[in-house]
Amino acid sequence: MGVMAERPWGFWTESKLDMLSAYMRAFTTASKRAGKTVYLDLFAGQETNVNKHTGLPIDGSLRRALSTEPIFSVLRGFELRADRASSLQKAYRASAPGRDVLVYPGDVHLSLPPALSELSNCRWAPTFAFVDPDGCEARWELFEALAAHKGPGRTKVELFLLLVSPQIVRVVNNKLDARNLQRAERQVTDLFGSDEWRPILADRQACILDAERTRDELTNLMRWRLERALGYKYTHTLRLTNLQGTPLYDMIFATDHPIGDKIMSDVYRLAATRFPNMRREIRARRQDQGDTAMGSEGFWTREALLHDSPLSAGETYHRLAPSPPYGSED
Secondary structure, eight states: OOOOOOOEEOHHHHHHHHHHHHHHHHHHHHTGGGSOOEEEETTOOOSEEEETTTOOEEEOHHHHHHHOSSOOSEEEEEESSHHHHHHHHHHHHHHSTTSEEEEEESOHHHHHHHHHHHTGGGTTSOEEEEEOOSSSOOOHHHHHHHHHTTOTTSOOOEEEEEEOHHHHHHHSOTTSOHHHHHHHHHHHHHHHTSSTTHHHHHHHHTTSSOHHHHHHHHHHHHHHHHHHTTOOSEEEEEEEEOTTOOEEEEEEEEESOHHHHHHHHHHHHHHHHHHHHHHHHHHHHHHHHHHHHHTOOOSSOHHHHHHHSOOOSSOOOOOOOOOSOTTTTO
């Protein structure tokens, strides 16, 4: 089998994964007295990829989970592509012999239920799930299965979910023919487990809602559903953007535990300051590269000066509870 080609990732992906790493370290530390912890990676992807801005390798989510200290006792990955799943399994058997790591190939909607059944002997253990689809592939049934896994009376599986709120607007649009429109609408309904998204997109198409409000309402709907339909006590959201500041996706976190709520508040608070500075660093590096190419570089680079400047005090994070879905009052 050939080596899997590395994918170029933007700094926003590295920031997302850094948040994941920070939370996983805190999660396993806080759960140490439980004696066992479980990690579930529902869209595992590849072991490593490369930062397209720096050329440096970036460890993927499952690799980061495997490297977390204190360690996860049990790790389960799910990857649609059989070649990627096989590559991941082979890599982890070689690099972490003796660890309880298993990667399931195929559609996670089919492989997750039996995988959870196989973990029935450790339903009591603190469990964390990373749900990181490329687009709108995840269906609500995944969140239902995870929330129900540990049974009544126990804290639910914690969720860290990527929601491509900007992309949802493009999935359902008035340029589709009737058949493809029906398919697109089904995909969005499957994602939210409800058709409560319809008033949001209808008013976006009617120009009643602008793009930012539409993204906010879609993200609010997912948080509302996680809390009200599945019973999670706390949800958080943080929006990540590209180099130009264009929104890409929202990272939504759900937990039943007050410690998880506090830890992710701290992780998001740090990211809310660090992320804009990462964006400025990339811009400064690009300007420096342009200056070098033109033969006009200065004694101090913009990147070096940026590192000497204080972090921005204008960006922070505060958790706000979700509100009733848009249009529900009608």
